[in-house]
Amino acid sequence: MKIKKISSANGVITVPGDKSISHRAVMLGALADGTSEIYGFLMGEDCLSTIACFRDMGIDIEVNNEKVVVHGKGLHGLSKPEKILYTGNSGTTTRLLCGILAGQSFEAEITGDASICKRPMKRVTVPLSEMGADINGEYCPILIKPSALHGITYETPVASAQVKTAILLAGMYADGETVVIESEKSRDHTERMLGAMGANIHSEGLRVTIGQTERLKPQSFKVPADISSAAFFMTLAAIMPDSCVTIKNVGVNETRTGIIDVLRDMGADLTVDNVREAGGEQIADITVKTSELHGTQISGEIIPRLIDEIPIIAVAAVFADGETVIRDAQELKVKETNRIRAVVDELKKCGADITETEDGMIIRGGKKVHGGHFLAYGDHRMAMSLAVLAQKAEGESTIDNVSCIDISYPSFFDDLYSLGEQSD
Ligand code: S3P
Numbered sequence: 001m002k003i004k005k006i007s008s009a010n011g012v013i014t015v016p017g018d019k020s021i022s023h024r025a026v027m028l029g030a031l032a033d034g035t036s037e038i039y040g041f042l043m044g045e046d047c048l049s050t051i052a053c054f055r056d057m058g059i060d061i062e063v064n065n066e067k068v069v070v071h072g073k074g075l076h077g078l079s080k081p082e083k084i085l086y087t088g089n090s091g092t093t094t095r096l097l098c099g100i101l102a103g104q105s106f107e108a109e110i111t112g113d114a115s116i117c118k119r120p121m122k123r124v125t126v127p128l129s130e131m132g133a134d135i136n137g138e139y140c141p142i143l144i145k146p147s148a149l150h151g152i153t154y155e156t157p158v159a160s161a162q163v164k165t166a167i168l169l170a171g172m173y174a175d176g177e178t179v180v181i182e183s184e185k186s187r188d189h190t191e192r193m194l195g196a197m198g199a200n201i202h203s204e205g206l207r208v209t210i211g212q213t214e215r216l217k218p219q220s221f222k223v224p225a226d227i228s229s230a231a232f233f234m235t236l237a238a239i240m241p242d243s244c245v246t247i248k249n250v251g252v253n254e255t256r257t258g259i260i261d262v263l264r265d266m267g268a269d270l271t272v273d274n275v276r277e278a279g280g281e282q283i284a285d286i287t288v289k290t291s292e293l294h295g296t297q298i299s300g301e302i303i304p305r306l307i308d309e310i311p312i313i314a315v316a317a318v319f320a321d322g323e324t325v326i327r328d329a330q331e332l333k334v335k336e337t338n339r340i341r342a343v344v345d346e347l348k349k350c351g352a353d354i355t356e357t358e359d360g361m362i363i364r365g366g367k368k369v370h371g372g373h374f375l376a377y378g379d380h381r382m383a384m385s386l387a388v389l390a391q392k393a394e395g396e397s398t399i400d401n402v403s404c405i406d407i408s409y410p411s412f413f414d415d416l417y418s419l420g421e422q423s424d
Contacts, residue, residue, distance in 0.1 A: 003371075003390040003397045006420030008242040008290075013415050015230050017042040017223035018251050019408050020161070021189050021281070023092045025221040026050045027100065027169075028193055029070030030059040030078070032216040038068040040223035044408045046090035049112075053097060056081040057108075072218055075172060080106035084141065087112040089336060089378070089407050091119055092162055094140065098124045099166030101144040102133035103173025111141035115336050115378060124166040127154045131170055131178070151176035151211075158331060159304040161186035161255075164208065172199060172213035182206045186304045187255040192280045193219075222279030224251030229409050230286060231259045231309045232384045233419070237288035238268045239319040239392050245419060246287040253281050258306025260286070262313055266293045266320050293320035295365055299327035307331060311385040314343045317363040318352045319392060326360035336407075337377035346374050346386060350393050371397035380407040387416065 017040040027050065029036035041047065043063075051061050051068070058079035060071040078100075087093040087110060094112055098121070101108050111117065117140045125135050125142065130152050134145040151174045156163050164180045168190055171178030183206070191208055194201045197219060200211035230247040237245035252260070252272060263270050269289040275282060293316060298306070306313065310329055317324035332339040344356040349372035353364040371393045376383035383402045390397035405412045 001399055001402050003387055003399060004417065004422040005391055006417065006422055009233070009236050009240045009245050009419040010243055011419045012246045012248060013233065013418065014248045015225045015233070015250070015415065016044065016409055016411065018226040019044060019046060019228065020092065020187055021221070021223045021251070022047040023050045023090070023096065024189055024193055025223060026054060026061065026068070026070055027096060028197060028216060029072050029218065029221070030054045031075050031100070032072035032197060032218040033074045034072055034218040036070045036072055036218040036221060038070065038221040038223060039066070040225070041068040042223065042226065042408070044410060045088055045406050046093065046408060049086070049088035049090045050093045053085045053087060053093060056083065056085055074215060075213065076105070078104055081108055084109045084111050087116060089113050089115055091116065095121070095124045095162040095166050096169060098128060098135060098142060098144065099169035102128045102131065102135055102147070102170040103149055105146045107143070107145045109141050109143045116140055120334055123158065123160065123163050127152065127163070127167050128170055130154065131167070131174055133170065149174035151178040153179040153181065155181045156183065159184040159186045161190070165190040168194065168201070168208060168210045171210040174212060176212070178210050180208045184301045184304050185255055187253065189253070189281070196280050224278060224281050224283045225249045226408070227251050227256050227259065228308045231312050232388050232412070233415070234259065234263060234270065234286060234288045235312045235316045236388050236391060236419070238263060238270070238291040238293060238316060241290055244287065244289045246285055248285050249283050250286050251281050252284045255305055258302045259309040259313065261302065262296060262298055262306060263288070263316065265296045266316060267291055268293060295320050295322035295324040295363070297325050303328050308381060311339055311343050311381050312388060314347060314354070314361065314363060315385050315389045317365050318347060318354070318369060318389065319365060321366035322364070324363045324365060327357070328359055330359040336379040337382065339379070339382065342377045342379065342382050346382070347389070349374060350389065369393045371395040374399045376401055376404055378404045380404045380409065384409065384412055387412070
Protein backbone atom coordinates (compact mmCIF):
# COMPACT_ATOMS: atom_id res chain seq x y z
CA MET A 1 0.00 0.00 0.00
CA LYS A 2 1.19 3.49 -0.83
CA ILE A 3 1.40 5.50 2.41
CA LYS A 4 -0.23 8.91 2.21
CA LYS A 5 1.58 11.64 4.07
CA ILE A 6 0.60 14.45 6.38
CA SER A 7 2.88 17.47 6.74
CA SER A 8 2.34 18.00 10.45
CA ALA A 9 0.35 16.24 13.18
CA ASN A 10 -2.12 18.14 15.33
CA GLY A 11 -5.11 17.08 17.38
CA VAL A 12 -6.53 15.15 20.30
CA ILE A 13 -7.05 11.41 19.88
CA THR A 14 -7.99 8.37 21.93
CA VAL A 15 -6.20 5.21 20.87
CA PRO A 16 -7.84 1.78 21.36
CA GLY A 17 -7.83 -0.24 24.57
CA ASP A 18 -4.79 -1.93 26.04
CA LYS A 19 -4.11 -5.30 24.43
CA SER A 20 -2.61 -6.98 27.50
CA ILE A 21 -5.48 -5.89 29.76
CA SER A 22 -8.17 -6.77 27.18
CA HIS A 23 -6.88 -10.37 26.90
CA ARG A 24 -6.73 -10.74 30.66
CA ALA A 25 -10.21 -9.28 31.19
CA VAL A 26 -11.75 -11.93 28.92
CA MET A 27 -9.75 -14.78 30.45
CA LEU A 28 -10.29 -13.79 34.08
CA GLY A 29 -13.91 -12.85 33.38
CA ALA A 30 -14.45 -16.36 31.98
CA LEU A 31 -12.99 -17.88 35.16
CA ALA A 32 -15.01 -15.63 37.51
CA ASP A 33 -18.25 -16.69 39.18
CA GLY A 34 -20.78 -14.63 37.22
CA THR A 35 -21.00 -11.85 34.68
CA SER A 36 -18.18 -9.38 34.01
CA GLU A 37 -18.37 -6.33 31.79
CA ILE A 38 -15.40 -4.97 29.87
CA TYR A 39 -15.42 -1.32 28.78
CA GLY A 40 -12.83 -0.07 26.30
CA PHE A 41 -12.01 -3.59 25.07
CA LEU A 42 -9.56 -3.70 22.15
CA MET A 43 -11.40 -5.07 19.11
CA GLY A 44 -8.14 -6.18 17.51
CA GLU A 45 -7.60 -9.62 15.98
CA ASP A 46 -5.44 -10.87 18.87
CA CYS A 47 -8.07 -10.13 21.49
CA LEU A 48 -10.80 -11.53 19.26
CA SER A 49 -8.75 -14.76 19.15
CA THR A 50 -8.95 -14.88 22.95
CA ILE A 51 -12.73 -14.44 22.81
CA ALA A 52 -13.01 -17.22 20.21
CA CYS A 53 -10.97 -19.65 22.34
CA PHE A 54 -13.15 -19.07 25.41
CA ARG A 55 -16.33 -19.39 23.38
CA ASP A 56 -14.93 -22.74 22.19
CA MET A 57 -14.71 -23.70 25.87
CA GLY A 58 -18.39 -22.96 26.48
CA ILE A 59 -18.20 -19.37 27.69
CA ASP A 60 -20.95 -17.08 26.48
CA ILE A 61 -19.39 -13.75 25.46
CA GLU A 62 -21.44 -10.88 24.05
CA VAL A 63 -19.65 -8.27 21.99
CA ASN A 64 -21.25 -4.94 21.24
CA ASN A 65 -20.06 -1.40 20.56
CA GLU A 66 -20.17 -0.21 24.12
CA LYS A 67 -18.86 -3.25 26.01
CA VAL A 68 -17.99 -6.93 26.05
CA VAL A 69 -19.99 -9.07 28.47
CA VAL A 70 -18.40 -12.31 29.68
CA HIS A 71 -20.63 -14.83 31.42
CA GLY A 72 -18.04 -16.46 33.65
CA LYS A 73 -18.57 -20.00 34.89
CA GLY A 74 -16.01 -20.14 37.68
CA LEU A 75 -12.50 -21.57 37.87
CA HIS A 76 -13.80 -25.07 37.08
CA GLY A 77 -16.57 -24.12 34.64
CA LEU A 78 -14.80 -24.31 31.28
CA SER A 79 -15.76 -27.23 29.04
CA LYS A 80 -13.67 -29.37 26.72
CA PRO A 81 -13.35 -27.68 23.33
CA GLU A 82 -14.53 -29.73 20.37
CA LYS A 83 -11.67 -28.57 18.18
CA ILE A 84 -8.09 -27.33 18.49
CA LEU A 85 -8.05 -23.91 20.14
CA TYR A 86 -6.76 -21.45 17.53
CA THR A 87 -4.87 -18.45 18.90
CA GLY A 88 -4.07 -16.75 15.57
CA ASN A 89 -1.04 -14.42 15.87
CA SER A 90 -1.39 -13.94 19.62
CA GLY A 91 1.49 -14.94 21.90
CA THR A 92 -0.40 -13.69 24.93
CA THR A 93 -3.45 -15.86 24.17
CA THR A 94 -1.25 -18.90 23.52
CA ARG A 95 0.96 -18.68 26.60
CA LEU A 96 -1.70 -17.59 29.08
CA LEU A 97 -4.03 -20.34 27.85
CA CYS A 98 -1.30 -22.90 28.59
CA GLY A 99 -1.42 -21.80 32.23
CA ILE A 100 -5.21 -22.01 32.44
CA LEU A 101 -5.49 -25.33 30.59
CA ALA A 102 -2.85 -26.93 32.82
CA GLY A 103 -5.42 -26.70 35.65
CA GLN A 104 -8.44 -28.12 33.81
CA SER A 105 -9.95 -31.58 34.01
CA PHE A 106 -10.09 -32.01 30.22
CA GLU A 107 -7.58 -32.41 27.42
CA ALA A 108 -7.08 -29.57 24.96
CA GLU A 109 -4.76 -28.61 22.14
CA ILE A 110 -3.60 -25.12 21.13
CA THR A 111 -2.17 -23.83 17.90
CA GLY A 112 -1.87 -20.56 16.00
CA ASP A 113 -0.68 -19.03 12.73
CA ALA A 114 2.72 -19.54 11.07
CA SER A 115 4.36 -16.90 13.30
CA ILE A 116 2.96 -18.43 16.51
CA CYS A 117 4.19 -21.87 15.45
CA LYS A 118 7.75 -20.48 15.39
CA ARG A 119 7.61 -18.75 18.77
CA PRO A 120 9.25 -20.49 21.75
CA MET A 121 6.85 -22.19 24.14
CA LYS A 122 9.32 -24.00 26.40
CA ARG A 123 9.42 -20.87 28.53
CA VAL A 124 5.90 -21.81 29.69
CA THR A 125 5.86 -25.59 29.25
CA VAL A 126 9.00 -26.06 31.40
CA PRO A 127 7.68 -24.32 34.56
CA LEU A 128 4.18 -25.73 34.07
CA SER A 129 5.66 -29.26 33.82
CA GLU A 130 7.56 -28.57 37.04
CA MET A 131 4.18 -27.83 38.61
CA GLY A 132 3.02 -31.29 37.51
CA ALA A 133 1.24 -30.29 34.30
CA ASP A 134 1.01 -32.82 31.51
CA ILE A 135 2.08 -30.42 28.76
CA ASN A 136 4.77 -30.71 26.17
CA GLY A 137 6.13 -29.08 23.13
CA GLU A 138 8.71 -26.54 22.21
CA TYR A 139 6.38 -25.08 19.62
CA CYS A 140 2.67 -25.11 18.81
CA PRO A 141 0.62 -27.24 18.52
CA ILE A 142 0.73 -27.91 22.25
CA LEU A 143 -1.27 -30.68 23.88
CA ILE A 144 -2.31 -30.31 27.52
CA LYS A 145 -3.80 -33.22 29.44
CA PRO A 146 -5.42 -33.12 32.88
CA SER A 147 -3.05 -33.53 35.80
CA ALA A 148 -2.79 -32.48 39.47
CA LEU A 149 -0.70 -29.34 40.01
CA HIS A 150 1.48 -28.34 42.95
CA GLY A 151 3.05 -24.99 43.77
CA ILE A 152 6.67 -24.21 42.87
CA THR A 153 9.09 -21.35 43.31
CA TYR A 154 10.28 -20.34 39.87
CA GLU A 155 12.90 -17.84 38.82
CA THR A 156 12.08 -16.76 35.28
CA PRO A 157 15.15 -16.76 33.02
CA VAL A 158 13.71 -13.87 30.96
CA ALA A 159 11.53 -11.08 32.32
CA SER A 160 8.25 -12.00 30.64
CA ALA A 161 4.74 -11.09 31.76
CA GLN A 162 3.36 -13.91 29.64
CA VAL A 163 5.47 -16.49 31.43
CA LYS A 164 4.79 -14.98 34.85
CA THR A 165 1.05 -14.90 34.14
CA ALA A 166 0.89 -18.47 32.82
CA ILE A 167 2.50 -19.71 36.05
CA LEU A 168 0.24 -17.57 38.26
CA LEU A 169 -2.89 -18.75 36.44
CA ALA A 170 -1.85 -22.39 36.92
CA GLY A 171 -0.97 -21.48 40.52
CA MET A 172 -4.68 -20.86 41.25
CA TYR A 173 -5.25 -24.57 40.59
CA ALA A 174 -2.14 -25.85 42.39
CA ASP A 175 -1.75 -27.28 45.89
CA GLY A 176 0.28 -24.97 48.10
CA GLU A 177 1.93 -21.70 47.15
CA THR A 178 3.33 -20.76 43.76
CA VAL A 179 6.04 -18.13 43.67
CA VAL A 180 7.41 -16.37 40.58
CA ILE A 181 10.63 -14.39 40.92
CA GLU A 182 11.62 -12.16 38.02
CA SER A 183 15.05 -10.77 37.17
CA GLU A 184 13.41 -7.50 36.12
CA LYS A 185 9.84 -6.44 36.61
CA SER A 186 7.53 -7.14 33.70
CA ARG A 187 4.04 -5.68 33.31
CA ASP A 188 1.90 -6.41 36.36
CA HIS A 189 -1.68 -6.22 35.05
CA THR A 190 -2.41 -9.83 36.01
CA GLU A 191 -1.41 -9.28 39.63
CA ARG A 192 -3.57 -6.17 39.86
CA MET A 193 -6.60 -7.78 38.25
CA LEU A 194 -6.38 -11.04 40.21
CA GLY A 195 -5.96 -9.06 43.43
CA ALA A 196 -9.12 -7.05 42.69
CA MET A 197 -11.00 -10.28 41.93
CA GLY A 198 -10.19 -11.76 45.33
CA ALA A 199 -7.44 -14.22 44.39
CA ASN A 200 -5.00 -15.18 47.07
CA ILE A 201 -2.10 -13.19 45.54
CA HIS A 202 0.52 -10.74 46.74
CA SER A 203 3.53 -9.03 45.18
CA GLU A 204 6.67 -7.71 46.76
CA GLY A 205 9.29 -6.26 44.47
CA LEU A 206 10.24 -8.88 41.90
CA ARG A 207 8.42 -11.67 43.75
CA VAL A 208 4.77 -12.65 43.27
CA THR A 209 3.05 -15.33 45.35
CA ILE A 210 -0.30 -16.94 44.61
CA GLY A 211 -2.15 -19.60 46.59
CA GLN A 212 -4.84 -22.01 45.51
CA THR A 213 -7.92 -19.98 44.71
CA GLU A 214 -11.56 -21.01 45.16
CA ARG A 215 -13.35 -18.25 43.33
CA LEU A 216 -12.84 -15.03 41.42
CA LYS A 217 -15.33 -12.20 41.77
CA PRO A 218 -16.73 -10.86 38.49
CA GLN A 219 -15.72 -7.31 37.66
CA SER A 220 -16.58 -4.25 35.69
CA PHE A 221 -13.26 -3.89 33.85
CA LYS A 222 -12.24 -0.49 32.50
CA VAL A 223 -9.47 -0.90 29.93
CA PRO A 224 -7.15 2.11 29.56
CA ALA A 225 -5.95 3.23 26.13
CA ASP A 226 -2.87 1.22 25.11
CA ILE A 227 0.41 3.07 25.67
CA SER A 228 1.99 0.74 23.08
CA SER A 229 -0.43 2.15 20.47
CA ALA A 230 -0.08 5.71 21.78
CA ALA A 231 3.70 5.35 21.25
CA PHE A 232 3.29 5.69 17.46
CA PHE A 233 1.61 9.10 17.80
CA MET A 234 3.93 10.25 20.59
CA THR A 235 6.84 9.63 18.23
CA LEU A 236 5.05 11.08 15.21
CA ALA A 237 4.36 14.37 17.03
CA ALA A 238 7.98 14.57 18.21
CA ILE A 239 9.54 14.10 14.76
CA MET A 240 7.11 16.10 12.58
CA PRO A 241 7.31 19.90 12.23
CA ASP A 242 4.66 22.22 13.72
CA SER A 243 3.00 19.38 15.60
CA CYS A 244 1.16 18.89 18.87
CA VAL A 245 -0.78 15.71 19.66
CA THR A 246 -2.64 14.82 22.84
CA ILE A 247 -3.54 11.20 23.47
CA LYS A 248 -6.24 10.80 26.11
CA ASN A 249 -6.77 8.24 28.88
CA VAL A 250 -3.53 6.33 28.25
CA GLY A 251 -2.53 3.60 30.71
CA VAL A 252 0.62 4.81 32.48
CA ASN A 253 1.27 1.85 34.76
CA GLU A 254 4.98 2.24 35.54
CA THR A 255 5.75 -1.25 34.20
CA ARG A 256 4.78 0.14 30.75
CA THR A 257 6.10 3.70 30.65
CA GLY A 258 9.63 3.12 29.35
CA ILE A 259 8.63 4.89 26.12
CA ILE A 260 7.87 8.09 28.06
CA ASP A 261 11.22 7.93 29.85
CA VAL A 262 13.12 7.31 26.62
CA LEU A 263 11.41 10.03 24.57
CA ARG A 264 12.02 12.53 27.39
CA ASP A 265 15.60 11.37 27.61
CA MET A 266 15.92 12.04 23.88
CA GLY A 267 14.75 15.61 24.46
CA ALA A 268 11.07 15.24 23.54
CA ASP A 269 8.67 17.98 24.57
CA LEU A 270 6.32 15.57 26.35
CA THR A 271 3.90 16.18 29.19
CA VAL A 272 1.82 13.73 31.19
CA ASP A 273 -1.29 15.46 32.56
CA ASN A 274 -4.40 14.65 34.51
CA VAL A 275 -2.95 11.48 36.08
CA ARG A 276 -5.77 9.55 37.75
CA GLU A 277 -6.87 6.04 38.65
CA ALA A 278 -9.37 4.04 36.64
CA GLY A 279 -10.14 0.37 37.10
CA GLY A 280 -7.04 -0.38 39.17
CA GLU A 281 -4.62 1.27 36.72
CA GLN A 282 -3.18 4.79 36.45
CA ILE A 283 -4.26 6.67 33.35
CA ALA A 284 -3.25 10.08 32.00
CA ASP A 285 -3.34 12.37 28.97
CA ILE A 286 -0.05 12.57 27.10
CA THR A 287 0.87 15.57 24.95
CA VAL A 288 3.87 15.63 22.65
CA LYS A 289 5.02 18.58 20.56
CA THR A 290 7.61 18.92 17.80
CA SER A 291 10.98 18.24 19.40
CA GLU A 292 14.70 18.41 18.73
CA LEU A 293 15.61 14.80 19.50
CA HIS A 294 19.07 13.49 20.31
CA GLY A 295 20.40 9.96 20.69
CA THR A 296 20.28 7.91 23.88
CA GLN A 297 21.33 4.62 25.48
CA ILE A 298 18.67 2.02 26.28
CA SER A 299 19.49 -1.15 28.24
CA GLY A 300 18.85 -3.12 31.43
CA GLU A 301 15.73 -2.88 33.58
CA ILE A 302 13.96 -0.45 31.25
CA ILE A 303 13.81 -3.03 28.44
CA PRO A 304 10.72 -4.95 29.71
CA ARG A 305 9.04 -1.56 30.27
CA LEU A 306 9.27 -0.74 26.55
CA ILE A 307 9.79 -4.09 24.85
CA ASP A 308 6.97 -3.59 22.33
CA GLU A 309 7.99 0.00 21.59
CA ILE A 310 11.52 -0.67 20.31
CA PRO A 311 10.58 -0.57 16.59
CA ILE A 312 9.05 2.91 16.98
CA ILE A 313 11.92 4.03 19.25
CA ALA A 314 14.27 3.05 16.42
CA VAL A 315 12.27 5.32 14.11
CA ALA A 316 12.60 8.18 16.62
CA ALA A 317 16.35 7.48 16.76
CA VAL A 318 16.65 7.81 12.96
CA PHE A 319 15.45 11.41 13.31
CA ALA A 320 17.51 12.15 16.43
CA ASP A 321 20.95 13.75 16.31
CA GLY A 322 23.77 11.46 17.33
CA GLU A 323 23.93 7.82 18.32
CA THR A 324 21.27 5.67 19.94
CA VAL A 325 22.38 2.31 21.34
CA ILE A 326 19.80 -0.35 22.28
CA ARG A 327 21.15 -3.31 24.28
CA ASP A 328 19.75 -6.27 26.29
CA ALA A 329 16.86 -6.58 23.85
CA GLN A 330 17.49 -10.10 22.52
CA GLU A 331 13.82 -10.93 23.31
CA LEU A 332 12.95 -8.97 20.18
CA LYS A 333 14.21 -11.90 18.13
CA VAL A 334 11.26 -14.03 19.27
CA LYS A 335 8.42 -11.55 18.86
CA GLU A 336 5.87 -11.63 15.99
CA THR A 337 8.97 -11.58 13.77
CA ASN A 338 12.68 -11.10 14.54
CA ARG A 339 12.27 -7.41 15.30
CA ILE A 340 16.01 -6.68 15.49
CA ARG A 341 16.60 -8.01 11.99
CA ALA A 342 13.36 -6.59 10.57
CA VAL A 343 13.93 -3.07 11.96
CA VAL A 344 17.55 -2.98 10.78
CA ASP A 345 16.77 -4.31 7.28
CA GLU A 346 13.83 -1.97 6.71
CA LEU A 347 15.42 1.18 8.13
CA LYS A 348 18.50 0.59 5.98
CA LYS A 349 16.24 0.81 2.93
CA CYS A 350 15.49 4.47 3.63
CA GLY A 351 19.16 5.34 4.01
CA ALA A 352 19.32 5.20 7.81
CA ASP A 353 22.70 4.45 9.37
CA ILE A 354 21.85 1.44 11.52
CA THR A 355 23.79 -1.64 12.64
CA GLU A 356 22.43 -4.88 14.02
CA THR A 357 24.05 -6.17 17.21
CA GLU A 358 23.66 -9.45 19.13
CA ASP A 359 21.14 -7.96 21.56
CA GLY A 360 19.88 -4.81 19.88
CA MET A 361 21.02 -2.17 17.43
CA ILE A 362 23.01 1.04 17.01
CA ILE A 363 21.46 3.94 15.12
CA ARG A 364 23.42 7.00 14.05
CA GLY A 365 20.59 9.43 13.47
CA GLY A 366 19.98 12.89 12.17
CA LYS A 367 20.77 12.08 8.54
CA LYS A 368 18.36 12.62 5.65
CA VAL A 369 16.18 9.61 4.92
CA HIS A 370 14.06 8.84 1.90
CA GLY A 371 10.97 6.71 1.38
CA GLY A 372 11.21 3.11 0.29
CA HIS A 373 9.34 -0.10 -0.44
CA PHE A 374 9.06 -1.59 3.00
CA LEU A 375 8.09 -5.03 4.28
CA ALA A 376 6.05 -5.45 7.47
CA TYR A 377 6.77 -9.19 7.97
CA GLY A 378 3.15 -9.69 9.06
CA ASP A 379 4.08 -7.77 12.22
CA HIS A 380 1.60 -5.08 13.26
CA ARG A 381 4.13 -3.00 15.19
CA MET A 382 6.61 -3.07 12.28
CA ALA A 383 3.89 -1.88 9.88
CA MET A 384 2.84 1.02 12.12
CA SER A 385 6.43 2.05 12.84
CA LEU A 386 7.19 2.14 9.11
CA ALA A 387 4.03 4.16 8.45
CA VAL A 388 5.26 6.76 10.96
CA LEU A 389 8.74 6.73 9.37
CA ALA A 390 7.13 7.26 5.94
CA GLN A 391 5.52 10.51 7.17
CA LYS A 392 8.88 12.18 7.69
CA ALA A 393 10.98 10.43 5.01
CA GLU A 394 11.46 12.31 1.75
CA GLY A 395 9.42 11.06 -1.20
CA GLU A 396 7.10 8.15 -1.52
CA SER A 397 6.82 4.97 0.56
CA THR A 398 4.91 1.74 0.26
CA ILE A 399 4.42 -0.97 2.86
CA ASP A 400 3.41 -4.49 1.88
CA ASN A 401 0.42 -6.04 3.57
CA VAL A 402 -0.49 -3.43 6.16
CA SER A 403 -3.59 -5.45 7.08
CA CYS A 404 -1.58 -7.00 9.94
CA ILE A 405 -2.18 -3.68 11.75
CA ASP A 406 -5.66 -5.06 12.55
CA ILE A 407 -3.98 -7.31 15.11
CA SER A 408 -3.72 -4.45 17.59
CA TYR A 409 -4.98 -1.21 16.03
CA PRO A 410 -7.62 -1.54 13.29
CA SER A 411 -8.29 2.23 13.16
CA PHE A 412 -4.60 3.23 12.99
CA PHE A 413 -4.72 4.96 9.60
CA ASP A 414 -7.99 6.76 10.43
CA ASP A 415 -6.36 8.17 13.57
CA LEU A 416 -3.15 9.03 11.70
CA TYR A 417 -4.99 10.92 8.97
CA SER A 418 -7.24 12.68 11.48
CA LEU A 419 -4.11 14.55 12.61
CA GLY A 420 -3.30 16.37 9.39
CA GLU A 421 -4.25 16.94 5.79
CA GLN A 422 -3.15 14.10 3.52
CA SER A 423 -1.11 14.68 0.42
CA ASP A 424 0.07 12.07 -2.07
C1 S3P B 1 2.58 -9.23 26.98
C2 S3P B 1 3.88 -9.37 27.39
C3 S3P B 1 5.05 -9.09 26.54
C4 S3P B 1 4.67 -8.24 25.35
C5 S3P B 1 3.43 -8.71 24.67
C6 S3P B 1 2.26 -8.71 25.64
C7 S3P B 1 1.50 -9.57 27.89
O1 S3P B 1 5.58 -10.31 26.06
O2 S3P B 1 5.73 -8.21 24.42
O3 S3P B 1 3.10 -7.90 23.58
O4 S3P B 1 0.34 -9.19 27.63
O5 S3P B 1 1.77 -10.23 28.90
P1 S3P B 1 6.62 -11.19 26.92
O6 S3P B 1 5.92 -11.71 28.10
O7 S3P B 1 7.03 -12.28 25.98
O8 S3P B 1 7.74 -10.25 27.25
